[in-house]
Amino acid sequence: MYFRKLYTLVFLRNDTHILLGLKKRGFGVDKWNGFGGKVEINETIIDAAIRELKEESCVVVKKCNLKNIGHLEFTFEGDPTMMDVRVYSASIFEGAPTETDEMSPKWFAYTEIPFQDMWPDDIIWFPFMLKGSC
Numbered sequence: 001m002y003f004r005k006l007y008t009l010v011f012l013r014n015d016t017h018i019l020l021g022l023k024k025r026g027f028g029v030d031k032w033n034g035f036g037g038k039v040e041i042n043e044t045i046i047d048a049a050i051r052e053l054k055e056e057s058c059v060v061v062k063k064c065n066l067k068n069i070g071h072l073e074f075t076f077e078g079d080p081t082m083m084d085v086r087v088y089s090a091s092i093f094e095g096a097p098t099e100t101d102e103m104s105p106k107w108f109a110y111t112e113i114p115f116q117d118m119w120p121d122d123i124i125w126f127p128f129m130l131k132g133s134c
């Protein structure tokens with residue numbers, strides 16, 4: 001039996017490139033990932049996605065430009081918490097991605113995703129996301 005904890009994960013992308021951030025501290029440090037984190041109490045999932053993206057990359061996205069593209073569930077051996085991650089993408093946003101205390105952003109061509117420096121599961125589902133089949 002697992003206790004679910006809600007997280008968000010946002011990817012900014014265009015037809016050829018995706019924005020990833022190198023996590024500078026804490027959980028997932030030194031891994032490239034999308035931008036996201038825990039949903040706070042009394043916060044909607046979409047509001048959390050917008051807040052985390054802004055906190056971690058200084059980019060502002062409107063609700064209407066966020067597309068819900070997936071739902072991931074992660075568990076770790078010996079940990080009763082299930083990470084329930086709601087995944088979004090956006091191609092319309094305001095502001096230039098900027099380094100913050102948590103993340104260092106960089107655009108990657110779809111053909112040059114640094115899977116060797118990402119969560120090991122990413123190589124399984126990223127290709128579906130990049131093809132637009134989710």
Ligand SMILES: Nc1ncnc2c1[nH]c(=O)n2[C@H]1C[C@H](O)[C@@H](COP(=O)(O)OP(=O)(O)OP(=O)(O)O)O1
Binds near residue numbers: 007085
């Ligand atoms: N395996 C895998 N692939 C892709 N993305 C993720 C994973 N595991 C994950 O946890 N994630 C994502 C889901 C979340 O977006 C982040 C983790 O968020 P975290 O940095 O712990 O949350 P914050 O709320 O920002 O944390 P603090 O502010 O408390 O440091 O990784």
